[in-house]
Amino acid sequence: MLRLLPRVPIGSPLQLLLLACSFALAAYAGVRLLADDWLGVALWFVGVALLHDLVLLPLYAIADRAAVRGLGAVRRRVGAPPTPSRQWGRVPYVRVPAALSGLLLLVWFPLISGMVERRYRFGTGLPADVFLARWLLITAVLFGGSALLLALRLLRLRRAAKHRPPVVH
Amino acid sequence: MGRAPFRGVVPAYRRNMRDLDAPRLPSSPGFWRSPLRGPWFTSVLGLVLLVGITVLFVTGLVSYAAYNPDLSPVNDKTPGKGILGFYLFAWPTDPHWLYRLNQGVHVTxxxxxxxxxxxxxxxxxxxLFALPPARSLAHALERISLLLLVGGALFQFVTGVLNVQLDYVFPGSFYPLHFYGAWVFFAAFAVHVLLRLPAALRNLRHLREERSDLVSPRPAEPTVSRRGALWFVGGGSLLLLATTVGQNFDGPLRRTALLAPHGGGDPGSGPNGFQINKTAAYAGIDAAETGEDAWRLVVTGRTGTVRLRRDELLRLPLYSAALPIACVEGWSTSDQWWRGVRLRDLAALVGYDDDPPDVFVESLQRSGAFRKAALRANQVADPRSLLALYVNGEELSPDHGHPARIIVPAAPGVLNTKWVARMTFGDL
Structure with a gap:
């Protein structure tokens, strides 16, 4: 009978022991974690992983790819030199401020969106309607600073091109 | 080349030609095209997280101990903890900024x-999508363990980030969720470190790119170098740090914490203007109960019960202590100058002259997780532990606990009970 079963490779016994040890501890804490509202907690535990892997990550990856393609198309149309070392020259100037602004929104979404406004204002005695404005200001500074850096860089490149001797080699 | 920006021409990349053999499914290695992915990049991030998460775990356990959960059921939000509380110890009162530092580090x-x-x-x-799902029994178990690792990490970060913003949407009380969640996560984290750390260190030592399933077989044209990507991640961390850390300091530094819950500015001005965890209105404190005529402090101990009006309290010896308010949510104030009656003098009033015991403190607050709290004998005995009546030279404001509040060095904010109504001295 046993011979009919496909052989299942076991893998490293040390690894198995460590994993068994880890599962035992996780189960000990896990039954306590799930003690009150097991379904809700399990949904959250698995849900945050799924939301991240199947929603957030694909979303920002697609957005980033679209932005890179868009900028690439603009660059080609303007006819900037496609030197490999400079090929990502202008992409970061949009990508970095957009991603940083998105990161702040992601982390502070409850405050920025105002969804906890009442509890926050009532509890802490602090104004709750300031976070959206602050986030927008930070976003403006990030994009503005990036635009300034890009402008300076373009200016430098243009100057360098002007001063370069016309004869090559 | 692990360390250098991605080098060389990418043969698989055809810019204007449709890739007819392009893999459509994420389970195929060619689906993932970023040239950044590789063992070096993952190893650098992994080592940063190894150090960072270890600090988070330790400061988290220390923060848990700071509540003295083994002292009294009112301090313990996780009565079923079992052996997970193996390391608990009597929380000290020195240095007085201990909890402030610990919790500031943990949250920030x-x-x-x-x-x-x-x-x-x-x-x-x-x-995540790699096929076959398992090459061996050990590999299958490791993948299950990774679900606990990733789910656990995200669960801990999400519950923490939501809790500091008072967004209590998670299923249950924060304390048990974050505490037991930490242990589930740590179980998976520890085994992950044991299994992967040797390879991560090898990846960093050997500068050549090892063959790895993380390296895309048909990488896209690079749009950033690996170093650039790391700088970008570090920049994101720096931005979050810069807009958060200021909520642990009074004055101009707090104004730099633009997006942190207790950043930006103080709720008021003057001696009582510093940060508030829960206002009197939020706690449901009725001004009629705290008035000169209505309020009595009820102190019970070995020799019976004493009822004190506020003016009677003021006739007891008053002492000063410069202590911060430090909240579990990772914000704190600089030292405030409190003035009031020593807790050990109150203990002496009810029969504990030289041996101050534990104390059970009850607030006028009608609801809330810590409206009743217990302090340990070492906290009562500290000469800086006060039933404060004044702060920064002025009477306490209603939001800071008028007519009287507890202030104990190094204790978590919520154990510094506001609107104190009753204190019961004795071994708990």
Whole structure:
């Protein structure tokens, strides 16, 4: 009978022991974690992983790819030199401020969106309607600073091109 | 080349030609095309997280101990903890900034690590879809363990980030969720470190790119170098740090914490203007109960019960202490100058002259997790532990606990009970 079963490779016994040890501890804490509202907690535990892997990550990856393609198309149309070392020259100037602004929104979404406004204002005695404005200001500074850096860089490149001797080699 | 920006021409990349053999499914290695992914990138992020998460775990356990959960059921939000409370100890009162530092590090570092965590998860996402699902029994179990690792990490970060913003949408009380969640996560984290750390260190030592399933077989044209990507992740961390850390200091530094819940500015001005955890209105404190005529402090102990009006309290010897308010949510104030009656003098009033015992403190507050709290004998005995009546030279404001509040060095904010109504001295 046993011979009919496909052989299942076991893998490293040390690894198995460590994993068994880890599962035992996780189960000990896990039954306590799930003690009150097991379904809700399990949904959250698995849900945050799924939301991240199947929603957030694909979303920002697609957005980033679209932005890179868009900028690439603009660059080609303007006819900037496609030197490999400079090929990502202008992409970061949009990508970095957009991603940083998105990161702040992601982390502070409850405050920025105002969804906890009442509890926050009532509890802490602090104004709750300031976070959206602050986030927008930070976003403006990030994009503005990036635009300034890009402008300076373009200016430098243009100057360098002007001063370069016309004869090559 | 691990360390250098991605080099060389990418043969598989055809810019204007449709890739007819392009893999459509994320389970195929060619689906993932970023040239950034590789063992070096993942290893650098992994080592940063190893150090960072270890600090988070330790400061988290220390923070848990600071509540003295083994002292009294009112302090214990996790009565079923069993052996997970094996390390608990009597929380000290020295140095007086201990909890402030610990909790500031825990929350601020946690927020700062978010970009690193996101980048690490991004760098290994192809493995989530890798086929076959398992090459061996050990590999199958490791993949299950990774669900606990990733789910656990995200669960801990999400509950923490939501809790500091008072967004209590998670299923249950924060304390048990974050505490037991930490242990589930730590179980998976520890085994992950044991299994992967040797390879991660090898990846960093050997500068050549090892063959790895993380390296895309048909990489796209690079749009950033690996170093550039790391700088970008670090920049994200720096931005979060810069807009958060200021909520642990009064004055101009607090104004720099633009997006942190207790950053930006203080709720008021003057001696009582500093940060408030819960206002009197939020706690449901009725001004009629705290008035000169209505309020009595009820102190019970070995020799019976004493009822004190506020003016009677003021006739007891008053002492000063400069102590901060430090909240579990990772914000704190600088030292405030409190003035009031020593807790050990109150203990002496009810028969504990030289041996101050534990004390059970009850607030006028009608609801709330810590409206009743217990302090340990060492906290009662500290000469800086006060039933404060004044702060910064002025009477306490209603929001800071008028007519009287507890202030104990190094104790978590919620154990510094406001609107104190009753104190019962005796071994708990």
């Amino acid at each position: 570092l946690g927020i700062t690590l978010i970009p690193v965590l996101l980048a690490k998860l991004w760098s290994v996402v192809p493995r």
